[in-house]
Amino acid sequence: MTDVVDRADSEELAGLSRLARTSVKLILRLQDESGAYPASPTFSAYRGYSWFRDGAFIADAMSAAGEIESAGRFFDWCARILDARSSQVARIVGRAGTDDPVPDNEMLATRFTFAGDEGEDEWWDFQLDGYGTWLWAVAEHAARHGLSLERWQAAIDLSVDYLLSSWSRPCFDWWEERAEEVHVSTLGCIAAGLTAVAAALDDQRALDVRVAIHDIRALIRTRGVVDGHLTKWLGSTAVDASLLSVIHPLDVFAADGSIGVATIAVIDAQLNFGGGVHRYLADTFFGGGQWPLLSCMLGLAFSAAGDRERAVDQLRWAASTATSTGELPEQVEDHLLDSSMKAEWVERWGAVATPLLWSHAMYVRLAVELGLEVRQ
Numbered sequence: 365m366t367d368v369v370d371r372a373d374s375e376e377l378a379g380l381s382r383l384a385r386t387s388v389k390l391i392l393r394l395q396d397e398s399g400a401y402p403a404s405p406t407f408s409a410y411r412g413y414s415w416f417r418d419g420a421f422i423a424d425a426m427s428a429a430g431e432i433e434s435a436g437r438f439f440d441w442c443a444r445i446l447d448a449r450s451s452q453v454a455r456i457v458g459r460a461g462t463d464d465p466v467p468d469n470e471m472l473a474t475r476f477t478f479a480g481d482e483g484e485d486e487w488w489d490f491q492l493d494g495y496g497t498w499l500w501a502v503a504e505h506a507a508r509h510g511l512s513l514e515r516w517q518a519a520i521d522l523s524v525d526y527l528l529s530s531w532s533r534p535c536f537d538w539w540e541e542r543a544e545e546v547h548v549s550t551l552g553c554i555a556a557g558l559t560a561v562a563a564a565l566d567d568q569r570a571l572d573v574r575v576a577i578h579d580i581r582a583l584i585r586t587r588g589v590v591d592g593h594l595t596k597w598l599g600s601t602a603v604d605a606s607l608l609s610v611i612h613p614l615d616v617f618a619a620d621g622s623i624g625v626a627t628i629a630v631i632d633a634q635l636n637f638g639g640g641v642h643r644y645l646a647d648t649f650f651g652g653g654q655w656p657l658l659s660c661m662l663g664l665a666f667s668a669a670g671d672r673e674r675a676v677d678q679l680r681w682a683a684s685t686a687t688s689t690g691e692l693p694e695q696v697e698d699h700l701l702d703s704s705m706k707a708e709w710v711e712r713w714g715a716v717a718t719p720l721l722w723s724h725a726m727y728v729r730l731a732v733e734l735g736l737e738v739r740q
């Protein structure tokens with residue numbers, strides 16, 4: 365806190381803290397009574413759905429902000445969804461590694477309605493990362509607040525079995541793109557989740573998890589690193605800002621280790637423009653703007669690497685994207701990578717998703733990391 369105070373005047377700091385507190389309030393207000401966190405309450409393509417990925421990061425931020433009950437209710441929602449799909453998981457596990465694995469459209473979905481079903485709308489549903497990220501988030505939550513994982517154990521075991529059987533399959537990435545690739549951030553989320561729950565498993569699962577973690581890390585090091593930095597997918601040379609999460613808060617590769625340092629540096633150089641971070645250089649979604657949630661992820665990585673000043677810069681930029689009513693969008697259009705693509709998306713789905721709860725969550729998470737007061 366003192367370091368931050370040294371560099372930002374107290375009035376500015378109060379404003380940054382205020383936005384963190386209103387963000388926590390906004391998330392609490394919008395959390396469904398089922399425990400689900402809506403991705404965005406109004407945006408046409410997201411309305412009515414909660415994602416394992418977004419939700420896990422939102423729950424982690426709420427947990428870090430001291431909102432223990434809210435985070436716990438989200439994990440209960442995840443657990444109900446998994447428990448209700450134990451026979452689907454058994455089928456997937458049973459056929460994995462045979463010459464007749466279940467097809468992608470029979471794998472677990474990436475998002476669910478608040479009531480916990482898959483919903484009627486078509487989606488790019490096969491994404492493995494969320495099942496790792498929720499494991500990581502629930503274990504972090506339990507460790508942070510001295511809670512037992514017992515309440516979620518059955519769902520944890522199901523997620524572990526699912527990931528152990530299928531972690532090497534290609535699937536859609538964080539951005540619901542490129543289903544034919546194995547994405548390094550997805551592998552990182554899975555490794556983080558398996559690592560986080562390893563101590564809570566029975567002996568056989570714990571052993572299998574240790575082997576999988578070793579294999580995932582080895583695969584990343586051999587095929588997911590180019591010029592010393594993590595890459596967007598195995599065999600690619602590009603980077604993607606989602607890789608920042610693998611460094612921190614998922615802590616799969618240390619921020620001050622060689623892979624961490626190189627990955628932060630290349631993402632900062634290629635994707636960060638004045639604090640606003642793009643997803644990846646070829647992005648055209650809504651013209652390919654800058655994402656406050658990714659700016660905060662870069663801030664978290666800077667913080668983990670010991671650079672608090674640059675971490676505060678990232679928080680400051682994210683705060684600058686808030687609307688006059690204090691809502692954070694999914695992206696802003698000040699610096700578009702391909703402005704010719706913007707209109708097409710607006711026509712298809714309407715204006716950029718605002719508020720996006722995941723943006724608020726990453727803002728809160730970075731504010732907590734920097735020692736700002738976020739409690740109500």
Ligand code: BGC
Nearest residue numbers: 403410415417418538539540
């Ligand atoms: C993003 C996903 C996100 C979803 C809901 C999509 O546009 O690509 O990462 O989970 O929105 O926020």
